[in-house]
């Protein structure tokens with residue numbers, strides 16, 4: 266039976282600041298809460314465990330303020346991470362989709378698993394529903410991210426259950442999910458970037474009603490990624506034609522690259538590439554394509570002029586020798 270696993274994790278961090286953090290484990294999970302929903306979004310089961318910390322044994326003061334958990338409680342009632350994870354994965358079953366509030370939980374879960382030498386049983390790519398994003402798509406602009414507290418208030422779900430404990434937050438998230446018009450947003454899966462494609466064959470494209478997203482394999486550098494043809498090609502996600510670019514890729518600010526292509530059948534398509542870091546310190550590219558109107562197409566050419574102007578100003582300040 267197909268189910269939704271709505272999960273929430275609580276984690277601790279180094280009390281002695283970032284410098285004292287253990288490599289590859291900035292956050293140590295100490296609590297897992299999850300509810301299992303059936304296809305009608307009815308709760309059919311719950312999972313809750315405390316985990317005994319083995320890296321950061323002192324609770325960071327902010328974490329203890331937010332969660333009210335104590336080191337003594339975790340030492341007394343917490344169980345080893347590996348045991349808890351095995352039980353959790355068994356409890357999840359076979360045919361499920363993870364749902365979380367925000368996009369961080371699955372990354373931290375896999376990071377903690379890797380630290381403990383537990384092989385990931387999750388599919389690649391790991392798709393999930395970010396309920397915070399779905400809520401925004403239906404009730405806001407799709408970009409704003411509201412707190413769980415806000416959404417709980419919006420649907421008048423507040424009960425005596427405290428916030429910021431894993432099972433209660435998972436339960437609230439499940440109740441919010443059940444109240445969303447799921448048909449309207451079912452296509453909007455998120456992809457977890459903890460494990461990214463290693464080979465060309467593992468690269469993938471996700472198609473959504475109003476845009477597409479391509480995720481590349483890892484490259485040694487940004488320049489290498491941006492000179493790869495699969496990264497920079499533009500393909501219309503409606504008709505799968507390879508498109509000609511009207512404005513070639515240009516960097517816009519530090520964060521991304523833009524281009525403008527044209528589909529003879531569907532009109533102007535905006536391309537955007539973001540370069541992100543992999544867990545191993547390499548880079549990978551996420552390219553999104555979106556059909557846009559003529560007005561937005563004009564804006565891209567405006568952005569290109571703006572980027573050119575800014576570059577020229579930067580070069581004036583730091584004169585470069587001409588080749």
Ligand SMILES: [Zn+2]
Pocket residue numbers: 501502503504505506528529530531532
């Ligand atoms: Zn097309």
